[in-house]
Amino acid sequence: MSTSDCIHIVEPGGRGGVYQHVLGAVQKEKYGEFSRVVIHTARDAEITPDLPRTEYCLCMRWQRSGPRGWRTLLTLAWSLAFLLPHLILSSRKSRIEVQGQFGGGLFALIILGSKAIRTPVIFAPHNSFARDGSRLSNGALKMAIEVTDILRLYNSRDFPFIPENRIVRDELSMYIPECSASDTLFWEKKIRKEHRLVIGFIGQLRKDKNPALLAEAVRMSGVAATLVYAGEDKGAVEDLSNVELGSNQDMVVVNGYISLPKLVALVRLVDVIVCPYSISSQSGVAALARELDKPVIASDVGGLGEQAETVFEMTIEPERELAKAIATFAIRSGDRRGA
Template identity: 40%
Template sequence: MRSLNIIEPGGQGGVYQSVLGGIQQGAYREYDRVVVHTAKDCEAAPEIDGVSYCFCMRYQRGGPHVFRAVVSLMWVMLRLIPHVIRVASTSQGWEVQGLFGKYVFVLLIAIPRLLRNKVTWVPHNSFSRAGGRLEVWAQRLSSRLCNELVVFVDSEAPKFPFAKAVIKRRLFMFTVDVSSQVRERWRLELESDLRPVILFVGQLRSDKNPRMLLEAVNGLDFACTLVFAGQDKGALDSIHAFRLASIHTLVVESRYLDISDFQGLMRISDLIVCPYAVASQSAVLALASQFGVSSIASDVGGLSEQADRVFELDSVDPVGRLRALISSSLEPKLTLLANGDEK
């Protein structure tokens, strides 16, 4: 019996949902048994043949940041790491997902390797968002330690020159059946039968260029609903401060959306835009492709390999180019609305 331990301690967000998506789409069909090691309060643990869950991570999700960080780290060192040592001493197949805990992921790779396990690492990002040298060093060390490294776009492979082997997979995201009630609630809130819906979804960060999208939409000569949805990571104030032209409707959902809400929102949108300044690849674009929703992205990282349409971020007029792509992408919806048809 071939078994694989997949460890993704976060239990929420894109990395965890990609683990479930890969399982859902048969990426691990070569294994007879897959054990997913994750957080007790993970956002989903679907019943899938041959898959079991080990809820070995606990988070302190509430309270001040320092308190949450200290309590969670104590669990990692006192419970999670000893657990990994015990399991790795009897199991041969490991896959470590993401950049958990900034530097903890190095231990999650090193421990199974020292115990003579084959370790696959799926980093998801090839850069340090904070720009820290220590984090870059940790990524480099991890790429040396693992037996093989997984990327999702061709442009990422050269960024791991120290890896023994680099393999490419398609990035699948976990999908759920969204109830008609959830879809109808979003449809009514966003008035998607009256105007096109443009969506910026995921963490609200300045490096994701939300202001560029606001400027591009502001110059459109037709009315639309522009939606920003996701946890605020420093960009919320600038979004609220922007004075969008009165013909448009701005909707801001500054919260973590559960899977049903997240995917229901994506499914009723007409266009998803990712004008990021820094990226490796995008779970949002992967989901857009799976749902058949049109997408636009900047040409950074591997986004050009995922999006339907791409604009050059360092062009003379990136806002104007983005605006033109938005306009042309929404022509089919505008035609339907002009003819009196619903989406």
């Protein structure tokens, strides 16, 4: 089999923005040059839709329950003993594309192993930095960038030092599944929409994403609004309890994993998505919002500005800058209540 017949896409998480992007890219025929597309992902992947010429290899086993140390040990053992050699051998006579940074330095080991047997490698890091900031992860990212054949990038700001002949510029596509009536009803029961602007903050609730900054900005804007936070708490929910909103404002917090159909139902219900992040290359949530024709307000960080209709600066007083952006959006959208 020639290298142009098949591509093996590695995204072992099976849930979240990077996986949803992989599905969206395949759905939009981004890999139309290949007769087979094999997606290597988690055995408990959130969704495995029937896509043209696509096969799923559910080869990653995450230990998602039990003490943290036990989970880490079992997941690492599976990754090194099975996943790593499986991926290298299965893609030997085709091509491999590694999507995202995962497993500490596991993504770099997969790239190195593939290169060792002369398999053409594409790497889509999705961030120009290591999320955990560790020396191991930063070193793995640097190594992966140096040895990979092609980098797939989704904004113009990442890796300006990489020669253009090693870069493929692409759009961050997202898969849009069908939503059930129950998915929509779930949010309608929680959100007070009448006479209020509904602002969505969706995805992992982390401090670097600044959920509390958004709440403070909404209070300062005076706009009649319902703030909806939906995603897994990664240490930021507690900060929201210390924010006081105005009398014409309220907050809904749904802490936990949100299935993709339910996520789509929420994006369709809100009026605007806000991404006030301190550090980011791009946002899967912003890409999803744009797929669904929802406006996005984002900080001018990384490539976020390329995904948003309205961009605000992370200045000395970012709350005020974001408050102005929200008030302006409320006026433009015809909602002048309290703006």
